[in-house]
Amino acid sequence: MLRLRDYRINQDIRDKYAEVVLSGKDFIYPYFVVEGIDIQQEIKSLAGVFHLSIDRILADIKELIDLEINKVLLFGVIDEEQKDSLGTLAYASDGLVCRTIKAIKQTYPQVTVFTDVCMCGYMDHGHCGVVKGQEIHNDETLPLLAQMAVAHAGAGADYVAPSAMMDGQVGAIRQSLDFHGCKDTKILSYSVKYASNLYGPFRHAVQSTPSFGDRKTYQMDYRTRDQALAEAMADLEEGADWLMVKPAHTYLDIIQLLRSSLPEIKLAAYHVSGEYMMIKLAAAAGMVDETCSMLEVLYGIKRAGADYIISYYAKDAVRALRES
Numbered sequence: 001m002l003r004l005r006d007y008r009i010n011q012d013i014r015d016k017y018a019e020v021v022l023s024g025k026d027f028i029y030p031y032f033v034v035e036g037i038d039i040q041q042e043i044k045s046l047a048g049v050f051h052l053s054i055d056r057i058l059a060d061i062k063e064l065i066d067l068e069i070n071k072v073l074l075f076g077v078i079d080e081e082q083k084d085s086l087g088t089l090a091y092a093s094d095g096l097v098c099r100t101i102k103a104i105k106q107t108y109p110q111v112t113v114f115t116d117v118c119m120c121g122y123m124d125h126g127h128c129g130v131v132k133g134q135e136i137h138n139d140e141t142l143p144l145l146a147q148m149a150v151a152h153a154g155a156g157a158d159y160v161a162p163s164a165m166m167d168g169q170v171g172a173i174r175q176s177l178d179f180h181g182c183k184d185t186k187i188l189s190y191s192v193k194y195a196s197n198l199y200g201p202f203r204h205a206v207q208s209t210p211s212f213g214d215r216k217t218y219q220m221d222y223r224t225r226d227q228a229l230a231e232a233m234a235d236l237e238e239g240a241d242w243l244m245v246k247p248a249h250t251y252l253d254i255i256q257l258l259r260s261s262l263p264e265i266k267l268a269a270y271h272v273s274g275e276y277m278m279i280k281l282a283a284a285a286g287m288v289d290e291t292c293s294m295l296e297v298l299y300g301i302k303r304a305g306a307d308y309i310i311s312y313y314a315k316d317a318v319r320a321l322r323e324s
Contacts, residue, residue, distance in 0.1 A: 120206070
């Protein structure tokens, strides 16, 4: 008889034989930056997550560093009246995200800054690309994404992260970065981004819900699997440095597919807003233990093959790991 229970006798034994390890360095922490001074306003759709002004982000990063979390992902949030049909503020060199990058790099040069590169939060229609009628135009969007990436790189971003799911976006960005002397800026591509129903709280946070239709004509159909590898390979050929799967814990098979197919590539996974809030709401209803469920999910994402996890739970997870 094979007695596998011997590996589970007590916590010390279980820890000794654990095959997956989590630490602060495994996480990328998202920030939603807004204009103003001393602003920290909880986002109604994302319990425990805040809209923060630049000064409050700088204060919060001190806590991240204490937790050994050294990577952040920035999303700019602007007022509706500032948006237009071409997302002009998305690629302004003095825009909100660019000023945030500069402030972080001046104060915490050791922090790796990732920036989301997408037009949806800056467009008056909420879609990720240029719209004519009710059609999203792929190729006309590419120069705007490239301009946005160059603006972020010029401000000091270490990685730009295109998430619009426009065909050719990585190639257009890489070419423009190189042309503008930003060869050292790397690309973390949202290569495998599904048209998920789990983005709702995020869209509320960045005020980017489409004013018509949905994003199924450019984000991936969740009934597909093989396209994930095709998307990843296309982005690598165009110059992506890292890849991402989004969502994460409902797409563990896709993370594992990319990990097994591309073992040398750095792979991130985004534990998205709906996945986060499922745990929050279940815990609030007394159905699950929040800390145990959070850690189980995050360990599952790492076990599936993610090198890095983008999660609103990052700080809570590291605190829990230290306490245990």
